[in-house]
Amino acid sequence: MDGISFSVAAGEFFTLLGPNGAGKTTTISILTTTLNPTSGVARIAGYDIRRAASAVRQNIGIIFQQPSLDFNLTAEENVRFHAVLYGLYPFRPTFSTMPRAYKQQVSELAALLGLEKDMGQAVKKFSGGMRRKLEIIRSLLHKPGVLFLDEPTAGLDPVSRRTLWEYLRQVRRERGTTIFLTTHYLDEAEEADQTCIINHGRIVAQGSPESVKAQLTETYLLIDAEDRNKLRDELRRLKVEFTEAASFKISLRGSDVQRIIKAIETPLSLVKTHDPSLEDAYLEIIKES
Amino acid sequence: MKEVYAVLTLAYRDLLKLLRDPTRLISELMFPLLFIVILGGSLQSSFGTGTKFDYITYIFTGVFAQTLFQSAAMGVISLIDDRENDFSQEVFVSPISRYTIILGKIVGETLVAMTQALGILVFGFLAGVRFSFGQLIGLGWSGVVTCLFGAAFGVIILSNLNNRRTADQVFPYIMLPQFFLAGVFNPIQSLPWYLDFLSRISPMRYAVDLTRDIFYLGRTDYANAILQRPAYNLALMTVAFLVFLFIGTFLFVRKEQNR
DSSP: OOSOOOOOOTTOEEEEEOOTTSSHHHHHHHHTTSSOOSSOOOEETTEETTTTHHHHHHTEEEEOSSOOSOTTSBHHHHHHHHHHHTTSSOOOSSSTTSOHHHHHHHHHHHHHTTOGGGTTSBGGGSOHHHHHHHHHHHHHTTOOSEEEEESTTTTOOHHHHHHHHHHHHHHHHHHOOEEEEEOSOHHHHTTOSEEEEEETTEEEEEEOHHHHHHHHOOOEEEEEESSHHHHHHHHHHTTOOOEESSSEEEEOTTSOHHHHHHHOOSOEEEEEEEOOOHHHHHHHHHHHO | OHHHHHHHHHHHHHHHHHHTOHHHHHHHHHHHHIIIIIIIHHHIIIIIHHHOOOHHHHHHHHHHHHHHHHHHHHHHHTHHHHTTSTTHHHHHHSSSOHHHHHHHHHHHHHHHHHHHHHHHHHHHHHTTOOOOHHHHHHHHHHHHHHHHHHHHHHHHHHTTOOSHHHHHHHHHHHHHHHHHHTTSSSOOSSOOHHHHHHHHTOHHHHHHHHHHHHHTTTOTTHHHHOSSOHHHHHHHHHHHHHHHHHHHHHHHHHHHHOO
16 A cells, blocks of 8 residues: 545545455555554544554444355354444353343344344355345444445345345435445445545545546547538537547537537437446546556 | 453354364364274284283373364464454454453363363273273363463464464474374383473473373372373473463464554
8 A cells, every 4th residue: 555545524435446456455454453554544433543443443343355254153143242242242152141132133133134034044044145234234233433345245146236235325324324335346336425446555536436437537429420521510610529430429528418419400320428437437547547 | 341251252152163063073073083992992902911001091191182282272273264264354353352362262262172072081981991080070170271271382373374374284293293292192201312302392292291190190000101290290381371372472463463
C-alpha cells in the first residue's frame, strides 16, 4: 500500500474496488487490526487502529472472503460463540441455558432471514447463500458501527446475491451502519455513496460513482443514416462536434440529446445513447493506471 | 470475566469440533492402537517372556504420554492455518486479548487430548494392562500435566513457523526423534553420550517419565521403568512450560500482526 488516504462518514456506503492483488484485502486487514501497518494512521469509529485495537474490534463487524463458520457446529453455536467472544453474554454450553435476551435476539434474527427452523442444523447442511446470511447475522449481533464486507457475494447465485443485498440495504436503513465493501461485481458498487479504486497499492480514482464515471468516461450519442454525406454536412452546419467511424459519435458533454436529434432533418437509421456504467469507468481506469 | 468466558468458549469449541467429527476421532486413535496392541503385543511375545520385562505396560504408558503430548502440541500448532479458515478468522478479529486466544487453545487442546486418553485406556485394557482406581486417577492427573506441557511446546514451535507447509515439513522431524529419545517404546536407561544428550533435551521424555513415575509407583519393576523421580520431572516441566509459554506467546503475538 502506498500513500492511500480516504475518509468515510458515519452511515456511508463505501466501496473499495481494484483488480486482484491491488491491495484490497491488505487494506481491510489493516483497518480491522489483523495486520500492522508499517507506517501511517487510521481511525475507525474514532479509535486509532494501533493504540486502541480492541476498541476498534468491538466496533466493527467483518464478513471475510473465505467462509468463517465452523461447518460441523450448528448455526446457533456459531452465533453463540461469537456473542460470547464479544462479551455480549456469559458462556453457557447449550442454547437452553443461555440468557433469555440472547434466545430472543437469535430467534428474531433467524426469523428475519427465514432461518428459524435451521438454527439447530449443522452449518455444513446450509447452502452458500444461507451461510453468507448467517455470517451477516452474526457480524451484526454486537451492533457494530462499521461493517466490512470483503467480496461477500463471490460465488453466490444471482438470487442469493439479490436477497443478501436486500438485507444489507435494510440493515443500513434501520441501523445506519457504515458499510465498507470490496467487490468485483461493479453493479454492487453503483449505489455506493463513495467509491475508491486502487491499483498496485495506490488510489487511482476516488469520489461518488457518478463523479468517477464523469471523470473518465463520456456519455455519447451514436447516430447513423442511409445517406451519410447528407448527415455529415448537416452536422457540420449545426456545429455539432462528432467523430465518424462505424457510425457517427457525438459527445454529450454539456449538450442534450433532444436538442441534437430535433435539429437533424436527415432520416436516421440508428439512434443510440451510451450511458457508461461504473464497470466501464473501472475498466478504463485500470487500463490507464 | 469476558476473557474467562472467551477461554471457555474457545476450549469448548475445540472439544465440540472433535466430538462432531467421528472420522477424526477414529483416525487419531489409530496410531495408539497400532503401537499398543501390535507393537506392544509383538515385543511382549518375542522378548518379554524370557526377560520378564512387561513390554505391554511399558509401551502403554509411553504411548499414553506421547499421544497426549503430541495431540496437544499439534492442536496448538493448528492455529497457524486456523487464521485463514473457518471460525478462527472470527476469533482473531474479536475484541479479546491474543493471550486469551492462546490460553483458550491450550485448554481446548487439553480437553481434546484427554478425550483421546479415554480411548487409549481402553486399548491398554484390551491389550492386557490392568490398572487400579488409584492408577487411573494418577494417569488422569499426569495426562493433564502432559497435555499442558505439550501445548506449551506447541506454542514455541508455532511462534517459529510461518505457514502450514513449513509446519507439515518440520513437524515429523520435531516429533519422530522424540518418540525414540523419550523412550516411548524402547528403554533408554543406558544410551551413548550423544543420544543421552539429545534425549535430555527432548521435552517428551519428561512427560513420558512422569507418567511412568505415577503408573509404576509401588510396583516391583518401578526402578527398571523410570528414569527420574516425579519431583525432578515435574520441576523441569514447570520451568520449561513457563519458558515455552511466555516466549512463544510473545513471539506469536508479535509475528501475527507483522506478517
